[in-house]
Amino acid sequence: MPTLSRPLRYAALAGWFALLAVTPFIADNYTVRVAITVAMYSALALSWNFIGGFAGYPSFSTAAFFGLGCYVGALSQRHGVPLVLAWLLATLFVTAFAAALGTIILRLKGHYFAIGSIAIVEVVRLVISSWGSLTGGGDGLNVPLLSGGPDRVASTVLYVMLGIMLLAFIATLLVDRSRLGFGLRCINQNEDAADMVGIDTTRYKILGYALSALFCGTVGAVYASWVGYIDPTDSFSILLTVKVPVMVLLGGAGTVFGPIVGAGLFVLLEEFFWANFLEWNRAILGGIIVFLIFFLPSGILKLDYRRLFRRKSPADRVEAA
């Protein structure tokens, strides 16, 4: 993979996409479920990449956006909003929520931002679970089922998730080539200097944060329709909020293809370990994370084989400082 040229990377991505899309025709339900999970996490990872990869802000609020998407989608459907409109409503609500939140929380940097973004997941989860009259509290909420039999539902969800993943990828491409992407990279490298060359850092960071929430909202709403039942613990899981950044790190933060590579690889590994080492699943994932931090610090796509044979280069030291 690291040696693939850019056209080849696009071809590989198209092949991967096609493979996921044909699973309903060639494989069993379990495989389709895995394909949905891959598409879903790819979209989440691509989203996180806007704030965490491009801008370098260690955001751990993915689960808040995802969970809110679940609940807004579910609740609006329960109040009679048609399916697709409910998904759009969830998207809009979560994006607006992130933009509003961003004006406050993006003033924080580094560790404080990380803690603040985790705390948001907790606060939203606690508010949802204690607002029983609206959300069903800790008992959770039933979501109207999609029409059709289980196979039909699975393939519908798969194509919707793949659609979101594709949109997220296109958004990534556009941002990567635009002033926004360039500006976010500058903020990542040196925020003060970015300010000094004329980048409206506050606005750019809020845009990045809102973008990182947008697709999470859609994914959450679609997920809720898929599983048919949501509760606060499942929707606002701390594991999800850390897993998504790990996927991006695995593939290569701030790259266009990295989040998709990382999400695909991580989900497949996770499924493999679930199936074979159920009891030790969590420890193995933890082991992968530890391995990743030490041996693939800038992700698979940036893997440089020469580096395995020499000491750290000066550029690495600068990154670490």
Place this chain on the structure above:
Amino acid sequence: MDLLQILVNGIVLGALYACIAVGFSLVWGVLNVINMLHGSFIILGGYLTFFAWFHLGVDPILALPAVALLLYALGYALQYLFINKVVTSPVLTTLTLTFGLDMILYNLMTVYFTATPRRVTLDMGSADILGVVMPMDRVLGMGLAFFLTGLLYLVMRGSTIGRAIVAVRMDRQAAALMGIRVNNIYAITFGIGALMAGAAGAVFAMVFPVTTNLTGTFLGKAFVICVIGGLGSVPGALVGGIALGVIESFAGFLIGPQHAITLGFVLMLVLLVVKPTGLIGVKGYE
């Protein structure tokens, strides 16, 4: 319920909270690492104390120092072998690494200890002073929590190691130039953080049932307390812990326990934005 009773409940809880948070605050303040293992360290301390008492018949007060030392060794080793290698990396890296290590430790605990809630029952009866009723085991817990926190304060102020830790916190490079072995101090600091977590877990197990399901809750409390009290000071953790205990106690009475926990996090978010140094943020760990 009597207001005085609520206040006393809050202070007892707050003392335990302070004890929970102080190690987390130390590690964050000195190493600049958000230690996601902290919750599991606490539970591990609680479990080990329980098993020493239940299976080996060891008095929990005697088990506490042994458990604390075990946790110290574990913390020292983890820092020395893993975290030290990336300690200067951005927060995303260090936080993710400790999270990965936590997944391993958590898994080990659920497999070997299971998630069943366990508690050391001391049967010490209750005290009734001026109408305030307090089970004696809680009074003991509070006393131990204050004792441990105070002990850490004295170690930080008075001992060579403590002064070296403060020096590294203030200026890593200068400390290295003064002949302090920074990596060793980091490992010791992380070890002390784990030690305090283990001791706090031991105390907790004497008062409340502990289970692996609580790791996230404890970690969350540590976040909130650190932000309320300010990073990097024992008095900060103490003030933050007692403040949170009292707030939760009163809020639990007024608006229900569930909302009380939410209130703690909201308070933390507000403080993060308004006053990120905490209520009594100070330089240097003392």
Place this chain on the structure above:
Amino acid sequence: MTEILRLENVSKAFGGIRAVNDVSFTLSEGEIVGLIGPNGAGKTTLVNLITGVHKLTGGKVIFAGQDVSRQKPFQAARRGLARTFQIVQPFPAMTVLENVAAGSLFGGGHAAMGAALDAARQELDFVGLGPVADTPAALLSLPNRKRLELAKSLAMKPKVLLLDEVNAGLNAAEIDGALDLIRKIAARGITIVIIEHLMKVVLSVSQRILVLHHGELIAQGDPTAVVNDPRVIEAYLGAKFAARFGTAASTSQGATSHV
């Protein structure tokens, strides 16, 4: 000459300390002005006030006829008020070209992506960094990093360029190179403020000198007049030494020989 930048009674206090106190001066288009003063005189604070990094506690900054006292740094950059830093501030993992392109992309020119890269190449050739355009900025030597800062600022199409100690840490030959570059920049019609504590560097290129001491503007005017000003000599050498120096200081050698 038309006025481009005017400071009216600008003050800044950090707590009880008056870092900059009641400073007023005017810059004309195309001027090269030296801002000198001993260490801690408030030079960098003044630059920070002009570019919006610090909020003014009093006074006004007027840029091209517009009151910009409350601007943010990015607004200053877009208006054409560029600066370099005493400690260079590159985007370390980006290439030299990308660093400069950031200036043309977001600064006063606000160019489109392709145009920004072209403009960046031109500025790199101008400062002599053309050959290292694709090197990561972190790998540059100190003199080259200083040049990079200059190129980045120039790419922002500034009207006024504030150079904060661009020569610090350079040796004599490198300083001469930097001064040549400054003259070339001035020839493009950009107003330049050179901030220095080394007098010699400033005197050779500046048409006018401003002297800051303890946050106050104690002298301004043409270079020879300023170095002979007794208050300036006192600020630099201390009262006792200045008194002993007496009339000897009235030859311009006196003020420059200590550097």
